[in-house]
Amino acid sequence: MxxxxxxxxxxxxxxxxxxxxxxxxxxxxxxxxxxxxxxxxxxxxxxxxxxxxxxxxxxxxxxxxxxxxxxxxxxxxxxxxxxxxxxxxxxxxxxxxxxxxxxxxxxxxxxxxxxxxxxxxxxxxxxxxxxxxxxxxxxxxxxxxxxxxxxxxxxxSFHDDLLRLAPVKVVAGPVVGEMVVEDVAVDCAPRPAELRRRLRFKRMPFLVQTQVRLVRQLSPGDSLMLDALDEVGGGSLQPEVGGELVQPYLQAMAAGLAVIAPSMDESFRLGGKPRCLCAGIGGGALLMSIRMGLQCDVLGIEADGVVLDVARSHFGLVEDEFLQVRVGDAIQMIQDFAHQGDPDMNFSAIMVDLDSSDAICGVSAPPLEMTKESILLASRTILHHDGAFILNVIPPAADGSFYKGLIDVLRHVFSELYEINVSNGENFVLVATVSPVETILADSSGSVLTKLRKLAGDFLEHITRI
Structure with missing residues (x-):
């Protein structure tokens, strides 16, 4: 042999x-x-x-x-x-x-x-x-x-929440490599099963990059929806755009905006729109929800142009006056914005959803470069005085000290630090603020908090100061 x-x-x-x-x-x-x-x-x-x-x-x-x-x-x-x-x-x-x-x-x-x-x-x-x-x-x-x-x-044994799975498209990008778009039926017990479209990369196949609900587009003469599970892979299914986020960690990232909700409400009251920088786009679910659900001005940065093409064609990402995207290295762009001192690059929030490109230790996020003090200082430079830095974190399984070290450097660079435990065994969301925050959710009647509750579910109640 x-x-x-x-x-x-x-x-x-x-x-x-x-x-x-x-x-x-x-x-x-x-x-x-x-x-x-x-x-x-x-x-x-x-x-x-x-x-x-x-x-x-x-x-x-x-x-x-x-x-x-x-x-x-x-x-x-x-x-x-x-x-x-x-x-x-x-x-x-x-x-x-x-x-x-x-x-x-x-x-x-x-x-x-x-x-x-x-x-x-x-x-x-x-x-x-x-x-x-x-x-x-x-x-x-x-x-x-x-x-x-x-x-x-x-x-x-291996078990996940899938009931049906149908590949839609496999394509390769110059940065992330091969990726697959697939339609799935997901067990959401005790709630009814849901149809979703998701994006995965071959380099980290367990990590779902984007997940959105699918709805059936009825044609004239169609009766009520038939068995929804049999629609997986069907051509009449379209992504639901701008509504409640599906992935728990994205809900938690959106919930992190509650820390600066009073400042965002003040921007709207003065006739402006809070600006959010999203580092890492994937299928664009977070960007579309912030743009449509919160009416923010959003700038997204994605390293791979093919990923953007997939987001536009399969996940409903639509650019307009208040949602713009750029192709490039998000970490380098943050440094460039900080060095240029451009007044237009002054953000209410920087939301970082970047996974490590090195799969040797399994799924992890963010890349180590993003945790350097110089990069965090550059991020703080382009946040206004009431701004927040919101970071999705998946600690590497092989490095138990990673999360503690990240917390230490964030505390050193920023004024206050908050944590949201996504409770999925993987993700934590860290929220670091430029200035001290007096209270969180003290006045739950604000416009931003009301909208966040629709996007982020119960995660607003799980924000903990650390």
């Missing part, structure tokens, strides 16, 4: 090692009801192995079956997706340092629309685990067999 030398090397854990190979499908011997890929007739399976460091002296190995129909999804077919699965799986399997993914070969065709099988109807995983166990044991590191014990290699 061509990969035999690589497989022999698997006797030891080597952090960052990633290999994938084909293996004769032992699941074909299962009865139809127990085979997770019964409809494919796959003679070979793709087996992918990823190692990651673990501080524990007895690192563990676990395996996961790729959900049926999703073997070509970047979550399960790329090293970056595999790494995120490994890191996320440590809540199910402590001290995990090797994760083995087993699924159909990538050359196998994907369905045009994936229908996720309900948990109650999924095949019993035990027969599949038993058939795969000899292979999984052969892929365990030598240290796992200490004391002649046979290691436990659990078969972990």
């Amino acid at each position: 061509a990969v035999s030398s690589e497989l022999e090397g698997l006797q030891d854990v080597e952090p960052s090692r990633f290999i994938a190979f084909s293996f004769p499908n032992p699941l074909l011997l299962l009865d139809h009801a127990s085979d997770p890929y019964a409809h494919g007739g796959h003679e070979f399976l793709r087996v992918a192995v990823l190692d990651h460091s673990s501080p524990h002296p007895s690192p563990r190995t676990a395996a996961m079956l790729v959900p049926a129909g999703r073997h070509r999804d970047w979550i399960f077919s790329t090293r970056a997706g595999h790494l995120h699965l490994l890191l996320a799986s440590r809540s199910q399997c402590s001290h995990l340092s090797r994760l083995i993914l087993v699924g159909p070969e990538l050359s196998a065709p994907s369905p045009s629309r994936v229908v996720v099988v309900a948990a109650a109807a999924r095949p019993d995983p035990d027969p599949a685990h038993a058939r795969l166990l000899p292979l999984l044991l052969a892929l365990c590191p030598r240290a796992a067999f200490g004391g002649d014990a046979i290691p436990d290699v659990p078969l972990l």
